[in-house]
Amino acid sequence: MFLSLPTELVRHILCFCTPQTVAAFSQTCRLAFTLVYDTEDQHLWREVFLSVPFDNLRDSPDYDPSVPIDWKTEVQHRIRASSVVAFTPEDLPLSPEMREQVFDAFELLVKVAHSAIPPFRTDPESSPVPSHNMRWLTDALARCALFYDPERSTAFVGHSNHLERLLAYWATPLRGVPTGNLHTESRCFVYDLRHYTLESNWGVYWAIGTEQLNETRARYIYEADWEHIKHCVNTVLFGIKNDSTGASAHPPNPTKLFCPPMGFNSLRAYSAPGSFNRKPDDWAGVEGVWVRYVCFMDYSDLAGKPIHPSFVYLVAQI
Numbered sequence: 001m002f003l004s005l006p007t008e009l010v011r012h013i014l015c016f017c018t019p020q021t022v023a024a025f026s027q028t029c030r031l032a033f034t035l036v037y038d039t040e041d042q043h044l045w046r047e048v049f050l051s052v053p054f055d056n057l058r059d060s061p062d063y064d065p066s067v068p069i070d071w072k073t074e075v076q077h078r079i080r081a082s083s084v085v086a087f088t089p090e091d092l093p094l095s096p097e098m099r100e101q102v103f104d105a106f107e108l109l110v111k112v113a114h115s116a117i118p119p120f121r122t123d124p125e126s127s128p129v130p131s132h133n134m135r136w137l138t139d140a141l142a143r144c145a146l147f148y149d150p151e152r153s154t155a156f157v158g159h160s161n162h163l164e165r166l167l168a169y170w171a172t173p174l175r176g177v178p179t180g181n182l183h184t185e186s187r188c189f190v191y192d193l194r195h196y197t198l199e200s201n202w203g204v205y206w207a208i209g210t211e212q213l214n215e216t217r218a219r220y221i222y223e224a225d226w227e228h229i230k231h232c233v234n235t236v237l238f239g240i241k242n243d244s245t246g247a248s249a250h251p252p253n254p255t256k257l258f259c260p261p262m263g264f265n266s267l268r269a270y271s272a273p274g275s276f277n278r279k280p281d282d283w284a285g286v287e288g289v290w291v292r293y294v295c296f297m298d299y300s301d302l303a304g305k306p307i308h309p310s311f312v313y314l315v316a317q318i
Contacts, residue, residue: 010035015047019079022048037072045072053132054078060115061269078112081105082136086143092155099158106162112137113169118270134264141170151180164226171262173237186234195228204228237262 005013014022014036022044026036036044049071050056057069084105087094094102112133119128145153146163147170172179189195198220199207205222212218265271278285 007035011041011044014044016051017048019048019052019075042069042071045075049075052078052136054112054136055115055117055131055133057115059117061118062115077108078136081108082140082143085109085140087145089145089149089152089155092145092153093157103158103160103162106160106166109137109140110162110165113166113264113267116264116268119265119268120270120276131265131268134268137264141166147172147175148177150182151178159227161226164230168226168230168233169264169267171233171237173234173240174262182234183238186231186238189228189231190235200225200228204232 014025017025022036026033046069052075054075057063057071057074081104084098084101087102116131116133117129119131120126141147146156146167150172172182196202201207201220201222204225205228206225207220208223209221210218211221261271270276272285274288275285279287
């Protein structure tokens with residue numbers, strides 16, 4: 001009988017199982033439940049967490065050695081989040097209770113993206129290290145109707161800054177999925193000057209409160225408005241996707257010149273070019289060549305119009 005084996009051996013065997021298998025085993029009897037859950041030893045759950053696989057949390061840029069890691073809670077929450085967001089258009093509209101669970105799941109998935117390990121650990125000249133987090137996150141979102149079928153998922157009701165953030169990361173126009181009127185909706189949002197006010201800091205922000213400076217003066221406290229950023233990303237990428245320029249009268253394939261790095265791997269810490277070459281006091285990375293992507297004119301608007309090559313280069317280098 002399996003449970004007649006030494007406890008240490010049983011737990012070692014479980015280290016090679018999936019989280020679902022470990023959870024199912026724990027339900028077979030009281031002894032199995034005790035072996036899995038009634039222990040302060042995190043070794044089993046750390047091995048299960050890494051075998052999914054996920055990136056080691058100890059390699060995350062945000063890792064704090066003074067804070068113990070609850071590996072069991074981490075893997076349970078991530079697996080649950082992936083199952084919660086795996087709804088289809090036929091499941092819509094969601095109940096209010098389910099919608100709250102989905103919002104919580106999106107918040108956790110954002111944290112998964114931010115805890116991805118850097119592509120380079122010590123030597124930027126070495127080959128990039130793949131991120132298990134980003135691969136798992138891509139698979140998890142690919143099962144969600146809001147990401148694989150945005151045209152048919154308009155029945156989803158609710159707003160979450162975490163959802164909008166993931167949609168901005170996802171870059172829908174480059175995914176080859178039906179997008180319906182998404183291009184028009186994003187352009188209308190971006191060009192609507194009502195979205196540019198003092199409360200939005202005249203940009204892609206929103207005011208979450210105020211800070212009193214003195215008796216007569218106060219200032220807004222801002223955070224990123226990811227719905228606005230999502231529409232900016234869509235507007236730029238739809239322009240790149242639909243731009244058929246590249247004839248001899250234009251610079252060679254300007255879409256490649258304009259297209260920014262996309263995908264979850266481009267969000268990883270130290271993935272920006274020259275990250276390891278910064279001076280010690282240049283913590284914000286402000287030195288060097290900057291590339292600015294402007295969404296207030298779709299690149300498709302330039303199609304068929306003669307553009308001097310120096311103008312295209314200048315725009316790309318601003």
